Amino acid sequence: MTGPSALRTTVLRGLSGAFERLTTPLLPDDYLALVNPLWCGRELRGRIEAIHPETPDAATLVIRPGHAWAGHRPGQWAGIGVDIEGVRHWRAYSLSCPPGRPDGRITITVKAVPGGLVSRYLVRRATPGTIVGLAGPDGEFVLPKRPPPRLLFLTAGSGITPVRAMLHALFTGGAAKGALPDVVLLHSAPAPGEAIFGEELRALAARFSSLRLYERHTRAEGRLRPADLPALCPDWADRTAWVCGPAGMLEEVQKQWAGLEDRLHIERFRPAVPEAPGDGGRVRFTKSGRETDAGGGVPLLVAGEEAGVVMPSGCRMGICHSCVARLAAGRVRDLRTGQVHGDAGDLVQTCVSSATGPVQIEL
Numbered sequence: 001m002t003g004p005s006a007l008r009t010t011v012l013r014g015l016s017g018a019f020e021r022l023t024t025p026l027l028p029d030d031y032l033a034l035v036n037p038l039w040c041g042r043e044l045r046g047r048i049e050a051i052h053p054e055t056p057d058a059a060t061l062v063i064r065p066g067h068a069w070a071g072h073r074p075g076q077w078a079g080i081g082v083d084i085e086g087v088r089h090w091r092a093y094s095l096s097c098p099p100g101r102p103d104g105r106i107t108i109t110v111k112a113v114p115g116g117l118v119s120r121y122l123v124r125r126a127t128p129g130t131i132v133g134l135a136g137p138d139g140e141f142v143l144p145k146r147p148p149p150r151l152l153f154l155t156a157g158s159g160i161t162p163v164r165a166m167l168h169a170l171f172t173g174g175a176a177k178g179a180l181p182d183v184v185l186l187h188s189a190p191a192p193g194e195a196i197f198g199e200e201l202r203a204l205a206a207r208f209s210s211l212r213l214y215e216r217h218t219r220a221e222g223r224l225r226p227a228d229l230p231a232l233c234p235d236w237a238d239r240t241a242w243v244c245g246p247a248g249m250l251e252e253v254q255k256q257w258a259g260l261e262d263r264l265h266i267e268r269f270r271p272a273v274p275e276a277p278g279d280g281g282r283v284r285f286t287k288s289g290r291e292t293d294a295g296g297g298v299p300l301l302v303a304g305e306e307a308g309v310v311m312p313s314g315c316r317m318g319i320c321h322s323c324v325a326r327l328a329a330g331r332v333r334d335l336r337t338g339q340v341h342g343d344a345g346d347l348v349q350t351c352v353s354s355a356t357g358p359v360q361i362e363l
Contacts, residue, residue, distance in 0.1 A: 037131045038066040046080075048130040049105065054196045058111040058158065059123045060096060065106055065134055072099050072106070072137035074169040075162040075242070075267070079320055080108065081133025084121055088133065090322060091118045092315035094162035094244075094267070095137060096197075098169040109196060111158040138319060141242065141267035143169060147181050148240045152233060154253065156188035156224070156245030157196070162267055163242060164197050171208050180210045184233045188216040188224045188245070223249070226256035241265065268317065281355040285309045285363045286328050299335060300325075300350040300361060309363055311350060318352035325350050330359035 037045055046069075050062040072078070072095050081090045093108040112123035143166050151170075153163045163185070170181055185205070189195035195215065205213035214232050216224040229236045237260055243253050244267040257264040280296040283303050288310075294303035301323050304311040314322025318336060324347045331342045332353040340356050342348055350361070 038064065044068050044134045046106075046132050046134045048126055048132060049128055051126065051128060054109060055111075055194050057123065058109060058196050060107050060109045061122060061126065063106050063108065063132065063134075064104065069106070069134065070137065073142040074098050074165040075142040076137040076139040077162070077315075078106070078108065078137050079133070079135030079315060079322075080118070080122070081135070082118055082121055082126070082130075084117065087310075089118050090133070090135070090314045090320075092136075092317060092319065094139075094165070096161040096164050098165050098172075109158065109161045109164070111196070135314070135320065139267070141244070141265055142166075149179075150182045150235070150239045151184070152236055152239040152241040153183065153185045153187075154224075154241060154243040154245070154249075155185070156249055158269075159244030159246075159267070160187055160196050160201075162244055164200075166242065167201075167204060167211070171204060171211065180208060183211045184236075184239065185211065185213045186216070186224060186229075186232055187213070188218055188249075190219045191217050226252050229256065237263075239263070243267070244269075279356070281330070281357040281359055283307075283355050284358075284360045286360050287363055294355050296333065296354055296356070297335070298354055300332065300348070300353050300355065300359070303355070304350065304361070304363060311363065313351060316351045318349050321349060323349055323351045326362040328360035328362050331356050332359060 038047060044066050046063040046065045048061050049064050052060045052062070054060055075094070077092045077094045079090050079092050081088050083089075093110055095106055096109040097107040110119050110122045112120045141162055147170060153166070155163050167183070167185070170183065185201065187195065187201065189198065192198060192215070195201070198215075201213055205211045218224070233239070240263045241257070242265045243250060247268070250266055250268060253264070253266065280294050280298065282291060283294050283300060284291045285304060285307065290304075290307045290309050292303050292307040294300065301311050301313055301316065312323050312325065314320035316323070327342045327344060327346045327348050329344055331340055332348050333340050333356050335352045335354055342353075
C-alpha cells in the first residue's frame with residue numbers, strides 16, 4: 001500500500017498508539033464501551049430493546065446486536081451471556097427471526113423451564129436496556145440456499161422457534177421469491193393458548209395455501225407420534241424434514257426415518273444420552289477440593305454445578321467448546337456417541353462428558 005492511503009493508515013496507527021498510552025491502564029475500547037456498550041470491540045454484545053410475552057411461560061426478546069454481528073441463516077442459534085448475581089452464564093437459543101430485519105435487530109424466543117436459571121431470568125426478570133453477551137451465530141439446522149419443493153416441519157413446544165425463522169424466510173422474507181414451496185407443519189403444544197406463535201402460525205397458514213398447518217393439543221389429544229404421520233401427511237417419506245422438540249420425540253423420529261436419514265434434519269436442545277451410559281463414578285475437582293458422586297448419564301458440568309464448583313459453560317450442547325476443562329485422572333464418556341476416552345492432561349467438554357469410574361477434573 002503506497003500513497004495517501006498508506007500515509008493515512010500510518011497517521012491513524014500513530015494516533016491510536018498515542019491515545020492508548022494516554023489512557024493506560026484503560027484502553028480506548030473501554031471508553032467507547034462507556035459511551036455505548038455495543039461499541040465494545042473486545043466482546044460482541046447486544047442490548048435487549050423489547051420483550052414480548054408469547055405464552056404464560058415464554059417470551060420473545062428483541063435484541064440489537066453490536067456492529068460485529070455477522071448475520072445468520074434461518075434455523076441457527078446464538079449464544080446469550082447474562083450476568084446473574086455477578087456471574088456470567090451462557091446459554092444457546094435459536095434465533096426466531098429470519099435474517100435481514102430492516103431494523104437490524106434479532107430475536108430469540110425463550111421458554112422458562114423449571115429449574116432453568118437463565119431461561120427464567122430472561123423470561124421473568126430481564127428488562128429492556130439489559131446488555132447481554134452474544135456469540136455465534138452457529139448451527140447446521142438450516143435451510144439450504146435452494147429449499148426443496150416439498151418440506152415437512154415437525155415441532156413441539158419451543159421447538160417451533162428455529163422453524164419460525166425458516167417459515168418467514170420461505171414465505172415472507174428475502175427467500176420468498178418465485179414459486180412458494182409446499183410445506184406441511186405439524187406442531188404440538190399443550191393447548192391452543194400455550195402454543196408459541198400460535199396465532200401467527202394460523203394467520204400464516206390462512207394467508208398461504210401452500211402452507212398446511214396441523215396442530216396437536218397434547219392435553220386433550222395426547223402426544224403426536226411418528227405413527228400418526230401417514231394419516232396427517234401421506235407423502236412424509238418423500239419430503240425433506242426438519243424436526244425440533246423434546247428428546248423423546250426426536251428418538252422416535254430417528255427410528256421412523258431409518259433408511260431415510262438423508263432427508264432428516266434434527267435440532268436438539270440437549271445432547272442425546274445413550275440408553276446405557278455407564279455406571280458413573282466419584283468426581284473430584286482438584287482445584288476447588290470439591291467431590292461428588294455422578295451417575296453415568298450426568299454431565300460433568302451438571303455434577304460440578306450441583307457440587308458448588310464454578311464451572312465454565314456455554315451452549316451446554318457440546319457445540320461452543322466453552323466448557324472445556326483438563327482431565328487430571330480417569331476416563332470419561334462422550335454422551336453424544338457413547339465413546340469412552342480421555343487421558344490425564346486431555347481437555348474434555350464437561351457438558352457432554354460423564355464419568356466412567358473415578359475422575360479428577362482440574363477445576
